[in-house]
Amino acid sequence: MKISETAKLFHTKDNFLLLTHKNPDGDTLGSAAALCSALRRAGKTAFLFPNAEMTEKYRSYAEPFHAPEGFEPSFTVAVDVASETLFPPCFSGEVDFCIDHHPSNTHYAPKSLIAPSKASCGEVVLQLIKALNGDLSEEEADLLYVAVSTDCGCFVYANTKADTLRAAAELLDFGADNQTLNVKLFRKVSRARMKIEGMVYSGMEFYRDGRISLATITQRMLLEAGATEEDLDDISGLAGRAEGAILSITVREQSDGSTRFSLRSSPEVDCSAICSVFGGGGHAMAAGCTIHSPVEKAKRMMLDVIDEVWK
Amino acid sequence: MKISETAKLFHTKDNFLLLTHKNPDGDTLGSAAALCSALRRAGKTAFLFPNAEMTEKYRSYAEPFHAPEGFEPSFTVAVDVASETLFPPCFSGEVDFCIDHHPSNTHYAPKSLIAPSKASCGEVVLQLIKALNGDLSEEEADLLYVAVSTDCGCFVYANTKADTLRAAAELLDFGADNQTLNVKLFRKVSRARMKIEGMVYSGMEFYRDGRISLATITQRMLLEAGATEEDLDDISGLAGRAEGAILSITVREQSDGSTRFSLRSSPEVDCSAICSVFGGGGHAMAAGCTIHSPVEKAKRMMLDVIDEVWK
Structure with a gap:
């Protein structure tokens, strides 16, 4: 599906559960968390499936959106999950929609929004949130900056394209605090x-x-x-x-x-x-x-x- | 002066000598070399003052543009040089123009193009070259990518702004090979x-x-x-x-x-x-x-x- 069709579809749904992938990285967690926030701003109930494999590095970005026990989703969206083999342990439901950027995506979901030219799933979610709500909150900009920047090693990896840099610039315009995030994500080590x-x-x-x-x-x-x-x-x-x-x-x-x-x-x-x-x-x-x-x-x-x- | 006025002035001059600063970094060398190439494309004779303090890391970008012995400039432009105390050793001529981004620039040159909001001088030279020639060559895009990316640690330092990322995106559009350059500049070490x-x-x-x-x-x-x-x-x-x-x-x-x-x-x-x-x-x-x-x-x-x- 296209961005605009996806936004229209999402406006007709509610009780979203957003699924991140196994061994979750910044792109899957940041993208899902940003989308979760945007869906809530659009008046929806939305949560993240609590991914037990999440590391400390990304916990603070995703955990606040975790679904409470007993949450019954009516629409499940996989974010940055290329195939069913990459579902996190303990997830057993059905996926209704998939948002991804991996060229290897197996099209396992009934409906998908896949942009294989993008370096990160965060870039796809950026477009989707704009289509959903017209803008991004500062928190969403931060979360998508986590997604985009970690997937390309802060713009140093070979997957960094002009579009990646432009998406990051747009996130800064929406208030992403790259200064603080870069220190946390790329500078400080234990x-x-x-x-x-x-x-x-x-x-x-x-x-x-x-x-x-x-x-x-x-x-x-x-x-x-x-x-x-x-x-x-x-x-x-x-x-x-x-x-x-x-x-x-x-x-x-x-x-x-x-x-x-x-x-x-x-x-x-x-x-x-x-x-x-x-x-x-x-x-x-x-x-x-x-x-x-x-x-x-x-x-x-x-x-x-x-x-x-x-x- | 403004970008467009600077371009007009440069079109009236010839026999350019471009000056880089003491302990030259990627920004001063990349910016000066790119401008040198652009001036030549505009039909001018242009060279870099051979900066004896240049390190191996940047030699291949700047050395091909070094002035031959005995070159007599008629218009000298300092690039990314904030004050006269930062002139390289052995330089003894007069500076006619200064292009810079340092807020601390002392306005030592008779005429200047200074953009203190920019993270790198490369971003100023990018605008100037477009005003001079309408476009950039791939080589100039590479050289300005060296300038912009090294001055912000490949977009990780606190000086990285939305404009910095957009300038880099534009350089990629003009053909800068960020993949090869990132490996050389940020990945490989002795x-x-x-x-x-x-x-x-x-x-x-x-x-x-x-x-x-x-x-x-x-x-x-x-x-x-x-x-x-x-x-x-x-x-x-x-x-x-x-x-x-x-x-x-x-x-x-x-x-x-x-x-x-x-x-x-x-x-x-x-x-x-x-x-x-x-x-x-x-x-x-x-x-x-x-x-x-x-x-x-x-x-x-x-x-x-x-x-x-x-x-």
Whole structure:
């Protein structure tokens, strides 16, 4: 459906439940929360499905909109959820509508508003809220800034387009406080995260004249830093900062003694081909696999396979 | 002068020399190089004053436009240079015109185009080039993207406004390759820089329940990491990443044995008041000073003064 048709349809519905995806990120939570606020301004009853997998980083944006126990929705909208396999745990209802920007969306909902050219779902919801209410509240602008900015790493990732920047500019016009939000979302990290980064950078290994960079994170390091899973958000990005590295590898010792690999590369190396040797998979430029061996042995196995696959 | 008047004036002039500021950054170099290219497209002879202080990071953008030896300019334009004290070393000519965005501009030039509301000089030059030539070349769009994006830390710094994001969007429309440029400018770092970051994060100290974060960089660390001054670009930003830190301090051991402090804070602490005790200065939220004592002793002196000034 188009934006305007979607807005018209939403005006005829009530008792909205908005669904975010598994392992929810800023885009799904910020987009759903903003839409929830806008629906309420349009006179509707609307809540978010309480996503149990939400992390502390985004809790304050979404939790105020969580549905109370016993809320009976009559219209359920999935926001930024590309397929039914990405429904959050414990959700068992039917979805009536889907708003998304993933080109991989499986069209599982009876009706959808999908804009695959957009970098974030927040950009789609921005247009929808304007169509619904004519404007955005400052809170909605903040929430959509969370959505748009986190999905493109504050406009640094490759998915950032002119439209992404224009959407962000419009959100600032509507009162989004990018100054405060940028500090919270992109600048501040926990002390445990800083410690882990210190250990990762100090222990970086380089191979093939620096064309391969390798970062290792062991259970012992996590213990020493007092780090939890939340402190490791996007940790696979660190190894790739190394100038000259074409293939970056992040090695994580698992609590069961196996070793998890995350590979990222420039187009000249096929990460997926390498990881598939160990039963893993992914894309050409980002893939992963698990080797059921201790870290040092697993690293050697991985480097041997890389030597074979990438001549 | 206004944009349109400036464009008209420039059309009547020729043999342009474009001047960048001392310790040139992406904004002064990118803006001057883009303007140089645009003036040439307008049929003019134009060169950049070769700024000897240029770092490797920006060399490839500016150097192709450097004036040959013996070039005799007839119209000199300072770009992003707020005062005569910021002229680069070895420049001795007269400035005929100044294009700038700093509110502190001293109006030293006979004629100026100053837009103090803009986050970067690149945004002013974008308007000027459109007025001069009607459009931008892809190269000019790239150069101005370097200018705009580096001056706001890829849209994360507090100076990022709606206009900044719109200017960047327009540059993408004109063909700026933000994907490639973002990787070069904001993602990749030298191996020496990674090592230094590892050491800094591993050695972070916290005081007053984490409200003070302190990073130390010694001569020995630089030697061990093989780091040069260029690898330390914006290193004072690292300590401030710590969640909960209101005052962040970066301590650098100097080669003469003295100790250099850089302080950054939230509004509740006056960095300038602290640094002035040691004969330093700056702003309330960012200041610096030198203590002529070895690192450990100097740190204790600094922390004692902080305890006195910040109750």
